Amino acid sequence: MVVRTDTPATRAALVAEAAGILLNGGVVVLPTDTVYGLAAHPGHPEAVARLSTIKGRAEEKPLALLASREEALAALGGTLSPAARRLAARFWPGALTLVVDCAGRTEGVRIPDHALARAIIAACGGLLRVTSANRAGEPPALTAEAALRDVGADADLVIDGGPVSGGTASTVVRDAPGGWRILREGAIPASAIKAAVAERASTAPRGSLPSDGARPLLLFVCSGNTCRSPMAEALMRARLPPACRWKIGSAGTLAGDGLPASLLAQQAMAEQGLSLAAHRSRPVTPDLVREAGLVVVMGRHHFERIIACSPAARDKVFLLGRFSPREAGLEIDDPAGGPLADYRQCRDEINACLPGLTAFLDVLA
Template sequence: MIVPASDAVFQEAARLLKQGGLIAFPTETYYGLGVDPFNSEALRRLFAVKRRAENKPVLVLVKDQEQVSLLAENVPTELQHLMNRFWPGPLTLVCPARAELPKLLTGGTNTVGIRQSPDATARLLLAAFGRPITATSANRSGEMAAVTAAEVEVAFNSEIDLIIDGGRTPGGAGSSLVGYGEQGLRCVREGRISFAKILRLLATKESRKQEKTFFSFL
């Protein structure tokens, strides 16, 4: 069922999510499929509807940086810098996952992809729910992601409890995925924000840090 975004619809969507429901909503890239990321049954339904392999993790949207701690065991300093610079925006940061997160969410990788979306509809939905929400692209695995509510309905018909219509999304490149490990920063997927731009930001940050340290000894 497609419904235009409104305060009443956000409250209904939050109610459905709390009951293990599956919804669709717009983000700054494509429409996403949303469930409660801490609900294993809801995640199983999401994977079945999307026909997604269970070893593929699902990214999660947060309302603000404070919610990151609900998902991530810790945030490496480099990723924190990127969070401060690019959020809200199309940058998904792959962080070490809290041990208690459902395995379906992490795909057994022990990491979790997290993003703060700048999309107004997504942000109002997150505020209404009060917790993070999954936002894997609204499509069957291997098919084109939906950019409109109507495309979501065609792809899934009655398999989704609620489709929030927030207008046409930009489509094109998805969010960039960046992680951090023993070898340093790594590009998991190039997207809206180029990896070169990300590296330049961190290089500038490190240069300023070294400069500050140098002058502190003068």
Template structure:
């Protein structure tokens, strides 16, 4: 695609950045902006040419739907043909915040490229105040996948966006590091069941509590979404059909309930690859990190705080790329709470290579 200058608005030019970025979005431009999860690459969801530019910049398959971001729940509701009581409970509990709802689409309100031709639309109200200000100033719903080249680790800092998309998009609005670090949870309510199409910043346990019996959470097996999406054509949610979040090097995840066995198996894998001449990186909790022998050991935070690991994961994968690491071994985490989303992203980054000990 044709390259051009990408405008960068630093945090100290926030007000000017919102004003100028909103004008670009309203005119059909594409701009990266911070959310509480990861940085998004936004364009007017009603403008097919703007949506096409998002796909082109990312190199993203066009049968993968985009999430539409709204400045308020009221604006989000205008995109849906109907909203049931279970969806309302979730909206009330988690908006603004890292929850995306897949709803019946109101005909004609967004480009068919946003929905991948489906009869549903994925919608959320971001928890990041700067994102909501930008969307409100643009005066339109904003379709926004993560602001990275498709398949690469998602960006949690403005610098990550520029690494992937400088010269391919109109601007980057820098709001500092993101908070959650993994993408939003995507939920679709069907026949009284809340199907978690993508785990994320809102946990299954939080969903269950908020639903209050209006529906029950029916999460699929860890990789069920991939197989189902492959069989069903266009997926209802992003992040379930194609390779995602991958570093340049080969990655394997070592998981299990015994920390000593995990550490020993991870070191064995690292030693085997170093003996072959590869640069090896280890992603480890703070407690285990000092014990590893590797070319790079990146800390993901205390073992008991998986939310810290979720915040740090994508930046750690990108750092491994910067260091020329050819093989990455990562410690796994229990798949409960935010750990479910963390392990989902680790599994995808590793291409399914996970070793349980």
């Protein structure tokens, strides 16, 4: 068991460490907006089972999912009713758990109002199983010290994010075809839930990053900078709102200067209404890596090459597949030399990772 303290200077490295442990089947204690939580990746059933063992609770009792963004719900096969969408618009991120039908099963889903927690969840693909970091029947832990005393010794990592300000469990609302109902009144009172359902849905855009004039660079990197990274650059630029303060770019570890995007990459993107006609390749340089606030690579060999040239950048280089809701740690294969179908598959795999990456930007911006 390791204890780490969250600070602005160490946050990116801490997110990477926590995500690495979770993606490899470990268990992490982390702060949320309500209480300290005990987390495991849903893709590792043995790790999820450890949560119940550590807490001393029955394994058949359901464990909620914490999400980094609302799009993660779609990956589960879940949809929200109009009433639930109004609740999500009003209370997410926050202390609302929505219990929804997801492809033949029922899941409780919440988006925490805690930047560090959302960043870790995003780095793990957008979803984590999380339960309160205390023994069954005991009060919830509001500090890392309390969590460590109760359950932390059995976890692989304990993150000290300071005292949490919540202290009250989330309100749980069941969203079903027959209507909604409150299963547990918690941090959000029943009166506020009823009022939000009665309101018209907000039309304000969600997911905009704060704008303070800074323009950190989000740099996508592949090999030749003619297929994968320019597709990622275009898809991400189209996804982010106009008010986003990140600038988006791409480069290649083996790229030459001034080459256009491959014709099949251009065709695959044109099918999405996006053009790569103006793209010209460029190589990754130490200066470009130094400028970047975040470097997102397609394969592990790209990570290794960048770190070999710029060792100080290790904490800001991430594999794009870390943000995949389908397969955490996925490498995006190079479609070069293949048919159009390979480029389409590459495009779609990249696109599936971008909601999680977008949530991660909220913390690093």
